[in-house]
Amino acid sequence: MPLRRARRSAAEEAALKDYILRPDPADPHLTRQVAGVDQDGVPVETAVVMERPLTLFLNGQEIVTMMTIGDHPDLLAVGYLLNQNMLRPDDEITAVEHDEELELVVVRTARETDYEDKLKKKTRTSGCAQGTVFGDVMEKFEDARLSQDAVLRTSWLYALSRKINTTPSLYLEAGAIHGCVLCHQDRPLVYMEDVGRHNAVDKIAGYMFLNKVAPEDKIFYTTGRLTSEMVIKTVQMGIPILASRSGFTAWGVDLARQAGLTLIGRAKGKRFVALAGEERILFDADPAAVGEEDPKHQRKGSRA
Amino acid sequence: MPLRRARRSAAEEAALKDYILRPDPADPHLTRQVAGVDQDGVPVETAVVMERPLTLFLNGQEIVTMMTIGDHPDLLAVGYLLNQNMLRPDDEITAVEHDEELELVVVRTARETDYEDKLKKKTRTSGCAQGTVFGDVMEKFEDARLSQDAVLRTSWLYALSRKINTTPSLYLEAGAIHGCVLCHQDRPLVYMEDVGRHNAVDKIAGYMFLNKVAPEDKIFYTTGRLTSEMVIKTVQMGIPILASRSGFTAWGVDLARQAGLTLIGRAKGKRFVALAGEERILFDADPAAVGEEDPKHQRKGSRA
Numbered sequence: 305m306p307l308r309r310a311r312r313s314a315a316e317e318a319a320l321k322d323y324i325l326r327p328d329p330a331d332p333h334l335t336r337q338v339a340g341v342d343q344d345g346v347p348v349e350t351a352v353v354m355e356r357p358l359t360l361f362l363n364g365q366e367i368v369t370m371m372t373i374g375d376h377p378d379l380l381a382v383g384y385l386l387n388q389n390m391l392r393p394d395d396e397i398t399a400v401e402h403d404e405e406l407e408l409v410v411v412r413t414a415r416e417t418d419y420e421d422k423l424k425k426k427t428r429t430s431g432c433a434q435g436t437v438f439g440d441v442m443e444k445f446e447d448a449r450l451s452q453d454a455v456l457r458t459s460w461l462y463a464l465s466r467k468i469n470t471t472p473s474l475y476l477e478a479g480a481i482h483g484c485v486l487c488h489q490d491r492p493l494v495y496m497e498d499v500g501r502h503n504a505v506d507k508i509a510g511y512m513f514l515n516k517v518a519p520e521d522k523i524f525y526t527t528g529r530l531t532s533e534m535v536i537k538t539v540q541m542g543i544p545i546l547a548s549r550s551g552f553t554a555w556g557v558d559l560a561r562q563a564g565l566t567l568i569g570r571a572k573g574k575r576f577v578a579l580a581g582e583e584r585i586l587f588d589a590d591p592a593a594v595g596e597e598d599p600k601h602q603r604k605g606s607r608a
Numbered sequence: 609m610p611l612r613r614a615r616r617s618a619a620e621e622a623a624l625k626d627y628i629l630r631p632d633p634a635d636p637h638l639t640r641q642v643a644g645v646d647q648d649g650v651p652v653e654t655a656v657v658m659e660r661p662l663t664l665f666l667n668g669q670e671i672v673t674m675m676t677i678g679d680h681p682d683l684l685a686v687g688y689l690l691n692q693n694m695l696r697p698d699d700e701i702t703a704v705e706h707d708e709e710l711e712l713v714v715v716r717t718a719r720e721t722d723y724e725d726k727l728k729k730k731t732r733t734s735g736c737a738q739g740t741v742f743g744d745v746m747e748k749f750e751d752a753r754l755s756q757d758a759v760l761r762t763s764w765l766y767a768l769s770r771k772i773n774t775t776p777s778l779y780l781e782a783g784a785i786h787g788c789v790l791c792h793q794d795r796p797l798v799y800m801e802d803v804g805r806h807n808a809v810d811k812i813a814g815y816m817f818l819n820k821v822a823p824e825d826k827i828f829y830t831t832g833r834l835t836s837e838m839v840i841k842t843v844q845m846g847i848p849i850l851a852s853r854s855g856f857t858a859w860g861v862d863l864a865r866q867a868g869l870t871l872i873g874r875a876k877g878k879r880f881v882a883l884a885g886e887e888r889i890l891f892d893a894d895p896a897a898v899g900e901e902d903p904k905h906q907r908k909g910s911r912a
Binding site for chain 2: 338343350582
């Protein structure tokens with residue numbers, strides 16, 4: 305069934321040119337039309353997001369089975385291994401093999417990997433479901449140094465919010481999905497979505513690794529909450545600024561302050577709150593000129 | 609710092625009497641005031657949700673460390689063990705001991721438990737972070753039988769949405785939190801919140817077990833997405849109807865149909881969509897009379 309297409313303004317069309325990678329809501333693999341009934345008991349068809357298992361192997365060792373929308377198995381695999389410290393930044397990846405039929409992805413490295421030690425030490429993180437970080441992720445977190453030169457202009461933040469909220473996405477098509485966007489200044493570069501927010505983050509980490517993207521001057525935007533897990537992953541990726549439409553948890557704030565991460569939440573329309581790393585913010589925009597958010601762009605996230 | 613109090617209407621006051629248990633946003637243990645800056649660079653103080661570790665033991669064996677807001681460690685502990693099938697419905701709990709200082713909770717049972725076998729078989733579920741279900745949870749899911757006599761009147765659904773959205777909560781106070789509500793007809797009975805949605809569900813499961821609440825005539829309401837994990841847990845709890853403001857995933861819909869669960873999503877204002885178990889719905893309300901949702905009650909969740 306063809307998707308409805310909203311008419312885009314010239315500004316919205318131009319904004320889409322910023323992206324290197326962005327969601328493809330028209331991809332028939334990513335949603336399915338499902339029949340049901342609406343509030344009047346009238347039969348309706350509606351799009352729902354697909355999720356499929358993907359089993360990850362590292363050099364012949366099975367690591368985990370993930371549920372994912374399945375659009376970038378290679379990026380997800382590499383990013384997952386990086387964010388769990390099972391791959392080191394200087395590891396050389398010799399191959400990433402994806403078998404769609406068998407629903408598996410294999411990452412091969414030149415050097416032997418020491419993932420087995422990682423699997424022994426686990427800590428639950430907060431987040432919507434049951435996040436886990438392994439022992440030395442927290443150790444690495446404590447050693448992380450973020451760029452002191454990085455700047456966030458509030459004009460960039462407003463431009464990013466506007467562009468990201470109007471970008472065609474699975475969220476706009478079917479809902480029930482998380483999004484993360486790697487940004488540079490006022491340009492969104494790589495926009496990933498997935499049923500699990502951790503997957504969306506991991507795909508961006510995989511993209512950055514495979515494309516040797518420098519993190520120091522980047523901004524990370526997420527549609528979800530600023531939990532400990534999001535803060536840990538952003539710091540681990542070396543990105544100094546994390547922004548979200550959604551709200552904060554106390555541990556997320558504590559960790560951001562500890563790492564010197566700029567943490568911005570409840571960013572909607574003209575409003576936002578920064579609870580860590582405020583010194584990187586350059587207030588160059590007039591919030592009054594931004595105004596309130598257009599209700600049609602409202603999505604998940606807490607009220608300010 | 610005292611919390612701002614919104615003036616409640618008489619109808620809202622009356623609705624609060626439905627609850628056996630509901631959030632206590634004024635509890636100083638659950639939020640913390642944090643200093644930051646707003647969009648104008650002006651210093652602000654804002655409430656953020658606390659999260660703290662809680663290590664769960666079953667009969668002297670350490671099971672897991674959870675991050676939780678910490679309001680009902682006993683319910684969370686029992687519910688977690690039930691929903692992971694580490695406790696059986698006929699297990700007798702002899703004690704639940706909580707040590708606030710040591711941040712641990714111990715559940716003791718009369719009979720020896722067989723959790724060790726469970727820990728061997730894991731499947732990742734979808735959800736915001738990394739949900740896990742153990743092997744025999746899926747086996748039990750396949751054997752589950754839900755009540756065929758259960759009914760959902762649309763007038764109940766509208767009343768529940770209205771009451772739940774106006775109930776004082778940590779969500780309204782600080783955002784960045786999930787909520788789940790056990791309901792009977794048009795009455796919300798037990799409303800739990802937590803940083804992880806799985807914790808909110810588990811606290812309700814613990815409440816039902818410890819208070820011998822029959823599930824067959826209940827309705828489960830969640831603020832979050834209708835993922836595989838939510839469907840599995842609702843079916844496992846024996847509740848025949850699951851409703852949410854938020855959207856669906858394809859696997860969640862598939863599992864609901866397989867189990868015969870009534871699955872209602874995108875329930876906002878007069879709107880909703882049912883994608884499974886529509887036969888339990890009795891369309892006794894006029895949606896036009898319900899109208900659109902008051903914008904001040906909009907919260908997370910996908911657009912319909």
